[in-house]
Amino acid sequence: MVGFLSFGIDAQVELCFNESRWKNPSSYRYTWLNIAKYGWYGLQTMWKWSRVAGLLDFVESLEVDGVPLHIPCHIQSILVLNLPSYGAGASPIPHTSNASDQWNVFGNDGLIEIVGITGLLHFLGLELGMSAIKLGQGRNISIRLKQNKIPIAIQVDGEPRSLYSATIQIAVSEKQQQFALGPFHLKNSPRFAQFV
Secondary structure (H helix, E strand, O other): OOOEEEEEHHHHHHHHHHHHHHHOHHHHOOHHHHHHHHHHHHHHHHHHHHOOOOHHHOEEEEEEOOEEOOOOOOOOEEEEEOOOOEOOOEOOOOOOOOOOOOOOOOOOOOOEEEEEEOOHHHHHHHHOOOOOEEEEEEOEEEEEEOOOOOOEEEEEOOEEEEEOOEEEEEEEEOOOOOOOOOHHHHHHOOOEEEEO
16 A cells, blocks of 8 residues: 655655765764755755746646546645655645535545645645645546656655656555454455555
């Protein structure tokens, strides 16, 4: 089971941080220094992305259950979620009792949520209770990335990489995932999204 996939500015910061850490792991021993480095890579990425038109330069199409999904031009990252939390425990889709468009987000609900964030300040705001922008919800997601001279960063459960072009298919799996959590978990978790 995969918890999330994201592509855009948040994944770019994660990729920069991890590439630096892979080259020199001994300089990443202290949490406070790692936080400062994340901040530095965030500032660098914000400056670089201000020179790029945005996420639409990289995404050719995004479909949910075969229906094209409109991506607003101010979106700088797309999050494809199978869990109610993302990253370091942020809740991009908070639970509110009075919203008519409320999504009930569970890891085993048979649905995948697609949300957008407008930039790194919005990303930081998720930790403080801000909501991501709801874009769609469905069982089958297809993302086609344009052939580009500049790669786009993606991350799956926090593991980043860069792609020049790709078609990403994400589908809800009818198969049960086998974890060492016992029969109660297997009985109550009939469906999980699986990134294929």
